[in-house]
Amino acid sequence: MIPSARAFALLGLASLLAVFAFAAPILGWAALLFDLVILGLVVVDSRRAGATPLTLSRALPPVFHQGEASEVVLTLATTADRAPAVHLREIWSPLLRVEPLDVETEVPAGGSRIVRVSTLPRLRGRDRLAPAALRVKGPWGLAWHTRDLELPDEQTVFKVYPRLHLERRASLLLRRALRGRIGANPISARGLSTELYALREYRAGDSLRTLHWKASARLNRPITRELAWEQHQHTLVLIDCGRPMAGLAAHGWETDLSKLDHTMSAVVALLRAVIAQRDSATVVLFSKDVRAWARVDRRTRSFRPLFEQLHDVRADLDEPDYDGVAAWCAHRVPRRSLALLCTSVIDLGVAQALGRALTALSRRHLPLLVDLVDPDLDAAARSVPDDVQGAFEKTTALALMEHNESLGRRLRAQGIDRVSAPADQLAFGMLQRFLDLKARRRA
Secondary structure, three states: OEEOHHHHHHHHHHHHHHHHHHOOHHHHHHHHHHHHHHHHHHHHHHHHHHOOOEEEEEEOOOOEEOOOOEEEEEEEEEOOOOOOEEEEEEOOOOOOOOOOEEEEEEOOOOOEEEEEEEEOOOOOEEEEOOOEEEEEEOOOOOEEEEEEEOOOHHHOEEEEEOOOOOOHHHHHHHHHHHHHOOOOOOOOOOOOOOOEEEEEEOOOOOOHHHEOHHHHHHHOOOEEEEEOOOOOOEEEEEEEOOHHHOOEOOEOOEOOOEHHHHHHHHHHHHHHHHHHOOOEEEEEEEOOOEEEEEEEOOOOOOOHHHHHHHOOOOOOOOOOOHHHHHHHHHHHOOOOOEEEEEEOOOOHHHHHHHHHHHHHHOOOOEEEEEEEOOHHHHHHHHOOOOOHHHHHHHHHHHHHHHHHHHHHHHHHHOOOEEEEEOHHHHHHHHHHHHHHHHHHHHO
């Protein structure tokens, strides 16, 4: 039971009578009686409010997408012969809304009232909404009665998938890839395939790498291996979910998206291009070990199964085991693939471990390092220090950026490509490099 503003106003009038009780004592007794009557009416009004039949239903979208506006529809209904005033308050999950929802409205007698709430999900994952707290005002307007409304699971459990919205250049590039199928049905860049089709005699112009030495020695003439054509390319996407990806990658309005969130969004766009080329892909999320993985191919019509497996994986503070995931790929992905390792190079230890892992991947796959530029590192390198600590931070940032450039040069010398971009350009950089590689393999 919560007294309303009207009840407090009436109690204030009674207190005025008590003020003049020193002149006429009977006014004090009158004020006390008036207070007791008001409190009795408040109790009765609260009980009548508690007896008011009122139901709440919540219509959630099938899924939410991070960073994309959605609408939740709340329906309040009553069978009472009067129009009750209600105050709805809900503490929503931080995945959907930071501020609590406060709505005051009046439900028509024997009818319903629809309340539409816009929300902009910021975090990926799955969660459950708490029971709604509802206050109903009594028919005399003297008291509120509070009740908690439990709702079924389909109205409380929700999921937030990675965002699909891309910046303008990346969106145009993806649309072009989906429409034009750039680089479809490519030929492998290093040899046609690893699958033997037939043996034949050597012809002028054949690569020496295709010679079948045992057959040549047995027949005493050069014999060439004829390999099958690779019609579809496999893409291996390795996403670091460890400490380097746990920080925020703020730009513009996206102030609370982590580096992993931006990477997941860019990977979803890349997978759409992969499917448009009728290729296949394996997505692996790892930190100190492999946390989740999923596969998509040309039979994929919807990314929902992929989202179900990967949408609630968040970055932790463990050190990523690049060598371990490279060994896992050697065992679980034997087919030669374009291997994208998505991470953020934030210290020397990460850079050294990356170099070893990419070298190991290059023995079987065609690796590509996708480096999300750390905004704090870039800001520290561009800052003008005004104290010793600022000078130390700037020097460290410049040294790390120089080491990253050195890593890039070493990788290029080994034939390993690299995409380095800030969060708002990551999707465009990944798509552009992927389509460039597809077009090069098609030529």
